[in-house]
Amino acid sequence: MTTSQPVAPPDYPESNRTTTRSPLGWRATLGILATLLLVTVLVFGSVALAILFIPGGRDIALPLLAVTLVVHATLMLLTLHWGLRRAGSGWHQMGLTQPTPRILHLLWQIPTIVLLLAAVQGTAFALTGETASNNDGIDTLFAGVGPLLVATTFVGVALLTPIWEEMVFRGLIYGGLRRRLGFLPATVLSAAAFALVHGIPILLPYLITAGIALAYLREFHTTLWAPITLHVTLNTFAAAVTLTAIQT
DSSP states (O other), X not given: OOOOOOOOOOXXXXXXXXXXXXXXXXXXXXXXXXXXXXXXXXXXXXXXXXXXXXXXXXXXXXXXXXXXXXXXXXXXXXXXXXXXXXXXXXXXXXXXXXXXXXXXXXXXXXXXXXXXXXXXHHHHHHHHOOXXXXXXXXXXXXXXXXXXXXXXXXXXXXXXXXXXXXXIIIIIIHHHHHHHHOHHHHHHHHHHHHHHHHTOGGGHHHHHHHHXXXXXXXXXXXXXXXXXXXXXXXXHHHHHHHHXXXXX
């Protein structure tokens, strides 16, 4: 007669648990980031060459750039999917986990962060005497395309871009730094990377503060859906303000 032995609970790997730390090593992380950079260079480099050297390219520059924003965001998501699968990971392991009721804290966190961002950038404008009126390039881009392309660009900027950017900056970069350095260094370094990559000096106070707030939401909620929600809110507001401004 055999005696039944108690069944031990499965030993789930760290990558399957709810955590703010990336399960990827540095080699895999840097490989994915390098591939994403290559995709960006190829996409926008190809568009720039087409505009400059193809006959009539400059005549379609604005709609071409508008479509490129969506194409680029889509390719970045596909590249992330491929890179994560190749590294033996996936969206869930990187932080796209099901939110808990704790997500309701966003009802006060997002308005508070938006007010903070407005105060920080407003103070920077007041101290430097600069304004945000230098965004005429964005206005021209939207003004030069029809409603369908404006809507398509809006989807790319306000919805698709926040998802891949959060996967990169709060998933790969913050998650990797969090695993090795702890919360504060990971927050500061990932926020600095987020601000520098956007390359808009006049908005550095806003971008650094936004990067810190997004990292805080990643840590507080342990799911990337929280910073994605804030990021979508900010991009939607910025795009809506831009569209309203060029139509009045």
